[in-house]
Amino acid sequence: MSWGTTDTSALEAAQSAGRVNIRRILLLVGWAIILLSAVRWVTAEPELTSSNTSGAALRLAVPILLAALGGIYSERTGVANIGLEGMMILGTWFGAWGGWQYGAWWGVGLGVAGGAAGALVHAVATVNFGVNQIVSGVAINILAAGVARFLSVVAFTGAGGGATQSPQVTSQLPRLTVPVLAGGELFGWQSPDALGWLERQHWFLLSDVGALFRGFMVDLSILTLISLLLVPATWFFLWRTRLGLRMRSGGENPWAAESLGVRVYTVKYIGVLISGALAGLAGAFLVLEAAGIYREGQTGGRGFIGLAAMIFGNWRPSGALAAAGLFGYTDALNLRSAQAVHALLLFVAVALVALGSWYLYKRRIFGGVLSLLLGGLTFVWFTVSDTVPRQFVFITPYVATLLVLAVASQQLRMPTYDGVTFRKGSQIS
Amino acid sequence: MSGTKLRIALLWLLVPVSAIVLAFAVSSIALLAIGADPVAAFSSMASYGMKPSSLVSTINRAVPLFVAGLAVAIGFKMNLFNIGVEGQYRLATLFAAAAGAAVTLPAPLHIVFIMLVGMVTGAAWASIAAILKVKRGVHEVVSTIMLNSIATGLGAYLLSNHLRKPAVGSELLIATPPIPKSGWLPALAVIGGEELRSFLLIAVVLGIAVYMLIWRTRFGYDLRASGINPDAARASGVDPDRMVMRTMLISGGIAGLIGMSDLFGFFHAYTLDLPTGLGFEGIAVALVGLNHPVGVAIAALLFGWLDRASQILDLEGIPKEVITITKGVTILSVVIAYEVVKRLVQAQQIKAAAEATRELEVQEEAVAA
Numbered sequence: 001m002s003w004g005t006t007d008t009s010a011l012e013a014a015q016s017a018g019r020v021n022i023r024r025i026l027l028l029v030g031w032a033i034i035l036l037s038a039v040r041w042v043t044a045e046p047e048l049t050s051s052n053t054s055g056a057a058l059r060l061a062v063p064i065l066l067a068a069l070g071g072i073y074s075e076r077t078g079v080a081n082i083g084l085e086g087m088m089i090l091g092t093w094f095g096a097w098g099g100w101q102y103g104a105w106w107g108v109g110l111g112v113a114g115g116a117a118g119a120l121v122h123a124v125a126t127v128n129f130g131v132n133q134i135v136s137g138v139a140i141n142i143l144a145a146g147v148a149r150f151l152s153v154v155a156f157t158g159a160g161g162g163a164t165q166s167p168q169v170t171s172q173l174p175r176l177t178v179p180v181l182a183g184g185e186l187f188g189w190q191s192p193d194a195l196g197w198l199e200r201q202h203w204f205l206l207s208d209v210g211a212l213f214r215g216f217m218v219d220l221s222i223l224t225l226i227s228l229l230l231v232p233a234t235w236f237f238l239w240r241t242r243l244g245l246r247m248r249s250g251g252e253n254p255w256a257a258e259s260l261g262v263r264v265y266t267v268k269y270i271g272v273l274i275s276g277a278l279a280g281l282a283g284a285f286l287v288l289e290a291a292g293i294y295r296e297g298q299t300g301g302r303g304f305i306g307l308a309a310m311i312f313g314n315w316r317p318s319g320a321l322a323a324a325g326l327f328g329y330t331d332a333l334n335l336r337s338a339q340a341v342h343a344l345l346l347f348v349a350v351a352l353v354a355l356g357s358w359y360l361y362k363r364r365i366f367g368g369v370l371s372l373l374l375g376g377l378t379f380v381w382f383t384v385s386d387t388v389p390r391q392f393v394f395i396t397p398y399v400a401t402l403l404v405l406a407v408a409s410q411q412l413r414m415p416t417y418d419g420v421t422f423r424k425g426s427q428i429s
Numbered sequence: 430m431s432g433t434k435l436r437i438a439l440l441w442l443l444v445p446v447s448a449i450v451l452a453f454a455v456s457s458i459a460l461l462a463i464g465a466d467p468v469a470a471f472s473s474m475a476s477y478g479m480k481p482s483s484l485v486s487t488i489n490r491a492v493p494l495f496v497a498g499l500a501v502a503i504g505f506k507m508n509l510f511n512i513g514v515e516g517q518y519r520l521a522t523l524f525a526a527a528a529g530a531a532v533t534l535p536a537p538l539h540i541v542f543i544m545l546v547g548m549v550t551g552a553a554w555a556s557i558a559a560i561l562k563v564k565r566g567v568h569e570v571v572s573t574i575m576l577n578s579i580a581t582g583l584g585a586y587l588l589s590n591h592l593r594k595p596a597v598g599s600e601l602l603i604a605t606p607p608i609p610k611s612g613w614l615p616a617l618a619v620i621g622g623e624e625l626r627s628f629l630l631i632a633v634v635l636g637i638a639v640y641m642l643i644w645r646t647r648f649g650y651d652l653r654a655s656g657i658n659p660d661a662a663r664a665s666g667v668d669p670d671r672m673v674m675r676t677m678l679i680s681g682g683i684a685g686l687i688g689m690s691d692l693f694g695f696f697h698a699y700t701l702d703l704p705t706g707l708g709f710e711g712i713a714v715a716l717v718g719l720n721h722p723v724g725v726a727i728a729a730l731l732f733g734w735l736d737r738a739s740q741i742l743d744l745e746g747i748p749k750e751v752i753t754i755t756k757g758v759t760i761l762s763v764v765i766a767y768e769v770v771k772r773l774v775q776a777q778q779i780k781a782a783a784e785a786t787r788e789l790e791v792q793e794e795a796v797a798a
Contacts, residue, residue, distance in 0.1 A: 082512075082570065121761065129765045134510050134570055138712050139760040146753025153748035154463050163750065304574050311571060389590065395582035398575040405567045 022318050029322065032351070037208040039347045047340035048347075049208040051199055053332050054215025059290065060335075061328025062227045063088070063282040063299075067306020068313065068320035069234050070278035074119075075315060076238060077271030078251035080419035082137030083122050085303025086144030087276040090114035091283020093148040096294030097155060099169040099287065107169065108223065108284050115280015116273050118144055123272040127265050130421045141303075149296065156294075166287075166294035173288060174222050182217035221289050223281075230278075234317040247271050251415030254422040264422060279303060308401040314412050327397040334393035341388045349379035359407075367407040374403075433781040440770050440777070444719070445727075448762040456755040465747045473745055478738030482621030489625065491726075491733035492632045492690045493704070497711025498718055498725035499639050500551075500683035505720045506643060507656035509676050513558055513573025514684040515708025516580030521551040522688030523584050523605070526699035527592040529692075530606040539612040540693065544631075547685035554580060555681025556674075563670045569677070577708075588699065604700040614693035626694035635686065636722040642679075652676060684708065713756065717763045732756060 033049075040048040047053055067084050074081040094114030099107025118140055125136040153163045160167030177184030183193025195217070198210035238244035247267040249257035254264045282302065287294050305327055312326075313319025333340050352375030359368030405412070457467035477483060497514055504511040511517075525547035534542055558576055561567040594606040616624035643649040654662040655672050663669055687707050696703055714732060718724030735756060739749040 080570075082574070125761065125765055129768045131764045131768050134512075135716060135764050136761075138512070138709070139716065139757070139764060142709060142713055142760060143754075143757030146750070146757045149753050150459065150748060150750040153750050157748075163748075301578055304578065307571070308575060389586050391582040391586035395579045398578045398582075402561070402567075402572060402575050402579075405571065406561055406565045409565050409567060 025318055025322050033209060033212065034205060035350060036347055037205045039343055039350070040208060041204050043343040043346060045337070045340050045343040046202070047333070047337040048343055049211050050336075051196070051211040051214035051218065053329075053336055053340070054212045055218055056215075056332035056335060057325065057329040058216055058224060059221075059328075060331040061324040062224050063285050063290075063302050064305050064309050064327050065231070065321060065324035066227055066278045066282035066285065067303050068309035068324055069230055069317060070115075070275040070282070071307050071310035072234065072238070072315055072317060072320060073247075073271045073278065074275035075271075075310070075418045076251045076415055077247045077268045078254055078415060078417045078420065078422065079122070079126055079268055079272050079275075080133040080137065081119075081122065081272065081275050082134055082307070083118060083140035083144075083303075084137075084275070084279045084306055085299060085301065086137075086141035087115040087118035087122075087279035088283040088286075088299045088303045088306075089141075089144045089148050090118045091280030092287050092294050092298050093151055093166075093283075094280070095284030095287040096166040096169055097151070099171050099284075100167055104169070104171040104173045104288050107171070107288050108173070108281065111284025111287070112277045112280045115283060116277040119272045119276020119279075122276070123269050126421070127268045127272070130423055132421065133419055152294070152296070161294075164296035169287060169292050169294075175219050176222070177219055178217035182214050184217075221285075223285050223289055227281075227285070228321075231317045231321045238317075243267075243270075248415070250422075251418050254417055255427070258424070265424060268422075279306075282306070305397050308397055311412065311414075312401050312404055315414055326400070330393055330396045334390060338387050338390075341393055342382070342386065345378055345382035345388065349375050349382055351375075352378060370403075370407060433777055437774050437777055440773055444763060444766045444770050445717075447766045448717070448759050451762040452755045452759040455758045456751050459751055459754050460747065463748070470742060470745070470747050470751070473741050474738040477741035478734055480621065482623040483734075483737050485618075485620045485623040485625045486737045487730060487734045488629060489623070489690070489694075489733075490736050491729040492626065492629050493687050493707050494710055494714050494729035494732055495632055495726055496635065496683060496690075497687045497707045498714035498729055499636060499722065500680050500687065501708075501711045501715035502718065502720040502722070502725055503639060503643065503652075503683065504676055504680045505656075505715055507652045507672060507676055508659070509673060509680075510570045511555065511558070511573055511677065511680045511684075512570055512712070513555060513576045513580075513708070514680070514687070514711050515706070516573070516577035517551040517554045517681045517684035518687035518708055519705065520554050520580045520584055521547040521685035522692060522703065523588060523592065523699045524550040525685070525689070526605045526608065526692055529608040529612045530698065533609060534611060536611040539609070540614065543608070543612055543692070544686060544689060547689060548682040549685070551685025552678045552682040555677045555684065559674045559677035562677075563673055569673075592699075594698070602700070604698045607698045608692070612693070613697060616694070624694070626690050628690035628693055631686075632690070635683070636726060639683070640722045648675070684711075687711070713760045716760055719763075719767065731759075 036049055040046065067088060070084055070087075071081055091111040091114050095107045095111030097107075098110030121143070122133075122136055122140055125131040125139075126133045149163060152161065152166065156162055156166050179186040179191040181193075181195050183191060183196055185191065193214075195210040195214035199207050199214055201207050236244075238248060246257065246262045247270060249260075249262055250264050250267045250271070257267075258264050283299065286298055286302070291298060306324075309320050309323035309327060312323035313321070330341075330344075333344060352371045356368045356371030356373075356375055359365075359371055362368075453471070457471075460467040460470055478487070497518065500514050500517075501511060525543045528546040529539065529543040532539070532542065554576065555573075558567075558569050558572040561572045562569050588605070589603060592605050594602075594604055596602075614627045617627040617629065618625045641649075643652060651662065651667045651672060654665070655667055655669065659669060662672075688703060691703055692699075710732065714725055714728045717728035717731070718726070735752045739752040742749040742751070
């Protein structure tokens with residue numbers, strides 16, 4: 001095992017160009033919260049930063065985050081995974097069936113297994129047979145929707161469900177509310193709700209930050225906790241373990257990796273299977289935590305939003321978390337309050353103008369002018385309208401991703417041989 | 430040589446045959462697993478599916494799929510993955526329906542106008558992905574996936590806020606105003622109570638046009654060359670950016686026609702009942718048809734027939750959804766079989782070339798001696 005050092009440094013050097021600095025993300029989040037508090041204060045729109053909103057944002061972000069992490073595992077080993085959506089569909093179906101038949105934890109396990117089964121098909125087609133990865137992913141999306149429909153007819157019809165939905169899944173996973181800070185119970189004692197008190201004071205910034213954290217602490221699902229822990233775990237696994245390095249080498253340069261003795265097919269299999277398992281977990285979460293039932297079309301393109309979050313986050317776990325949080329937040333506002341969404345326009349306008357000025361200062365003319373222009377337009381929109389149509393909030397994650405890709409694609413760095421078919425023993429292509 | 434050619438042709442034939450055999454095998458297993466009789470299921474599908482009215486319905490279902498398959502196939506032919514056909518056709522159908530209802534024109538012009546609006550809308554929506562790829566290096570798979578969702582939201586917004594027919598009384602129908610009769614296409618024939626829609630003729634012309642474009646023009650040659658070996662194509666003077674722009678616009682333009690058969694022949698307005706998902710089915714049809722217009726037509730007819738023939742299964746107490754598995758397995762096994770056969774064919778060609786070289790050497794030695 002003497003190949004470690006040089007290869008690691010070369011890989012890391014190649015990646016430092018596109019690295020998302022965790023400090024930079026925290027700084028950005030910090031500024032965003034300050035700006036959001038200011039907007040909340042100016043527009044007097046409490047839902048912008050209420051703990052209900054932040055709690056809902058977290059719940060809505062989890063499936064997106066899980067899909068994005070799944071995408072990272074697969075694409076870091078060089079296999080593009082458009083099939084995340086289909087694997088998530090399998091996760092919802094098996095999650096619901098398992099939860100309904102045997103209980104919630106079985107639902108989680110079977111959902112994960114269902115997603116991984118879809119991934120196995122993807123791995124066989126793309127790794128062993130060298131089928132184009134996009135083609136295989138599309139085929140899996142179609143196949144998964146068909147399998148779920150067929151299984152629903154077979155398993156749910158006449159049992160309280162039907163061709164497009166399952167019976168109610170009554171079994172639930174444990175939840176917790178943090179004591180003292182958010183008013184959870186401690187051995188039967190009703191503890192005080194310190195952050196709740198802070199939130200009700202409506203002080204600038206202090207109350208907003210308190211509310212933000214309170215939302216993360218109330219009625220927290222165990223699956224949410226696991227999903228959040230998967231972010232540092234993914235980082236550690238892929239960037240600090242030997243297997244992780246080998247997996248990434250499959251995406252950076254499989255030919256070089258093969259010549260150094262890495263079993264490229266094996267690492268690609270591992271990446272794709274974990275990817276499907278996480279997409280399946282996302283599906284199980286949708287059923288067991290969000291809806292309590294399986295419905296056809298329940299995933300609503302979240303596999304694709306997850307893909308967007310992965311790109312937005314530059315194929316890194318911390319970036320994926322930030323992107324999923326952003327998308328979850330806009331979703332949550334949309335569900336909770338139309339006025340708050342309108343107030344958010346002011347936030348977007350100020351943020352875009354700030355970004356545009358920064359770009360111009362950095363002599364990035366295209367991005368700068370585009371950001372200033374969009375910022376100005378958003379401000380005009382804010383002043384002349386009273387509400388934002390719901391459909392516009394629905395498309396926000398997608399527009400945001402396209403804009404980021406259009407403006408900052410030089411700063412994004414995908415794995416070098418992501419999406420390229422690798423054949424054992426072949427020459428570099 | 431001719432022996433090799435025959436062997437290669439037979440090898441290619443393996444792709445559809447093995448896919449269909451595998452698809453029916455897997456579906457049969459699924460049926461057996463739920464205690465149904467696959468032989469009974471498929472034979473009742475066959476007898477119901479061969480009725481004249483079923484065949485007409487099959488063609489009507491196949492036409493939009495065929496157009497969708499063409500739109501996808503033309504991009505696939507140069508390894509350009511237009512996953513965005515779904516969004517392109519839905520926006521195009523909405524705009525075409527709204528524009529068609531807003532104007533009064535003599536009959537043939539009205540039809541042409543509606544089709545033009547559809548094609549322009551589809552091409553315009555596709556051009557966003559093309560520009561992002563050419564100017565900003567954004568991969569078309571990512572951008573078209575995003576644009577699909579944006580099209581869904583934008584379409585829903587435009588329909589419910591701007592293009593919707595004013596509600597009459599308590600009617601809650603969400604639809605564009607109806608297109609006047611001059612914008613309808615009459616049925617070609619009525620067989621067994623089913624109308625054969627005449628957009629079929631336009632689709633056939635479109636298929637021939639796409640064939641001519643890809644296999645009989647300079648542009649098509651460049652397109653295929655870019656798909657097989659982009660570096661070689663670039664070296665021989667093909668501008669990759671221009672190819673992406675043009676191909677994407679053509680693909681989007683064809684996508685704009687997917688909804689026309691239903692619009693001209695049945696709905697005459699954009700309603701929420703219009704079939705959705707045709708863009709994704711188009712990807713399936715293009716894959717199964719190996720991106721050739723004839724193959725796409727066969728695949729579209731197969732899928733259309735499965736849709737129609739499976740309707741009988743519910744009457745027999747067998748879930749008709751089994752055909753969704755048939756379709757899915759068909760797609761996957763076609764793409765896998767295609768890769769395997771491609772490698773076998775290459776091996777055959779290498780062998781044939783080696784033999785030819787050896788013969789040549791023997792002849793040269795004979796001449797030298």
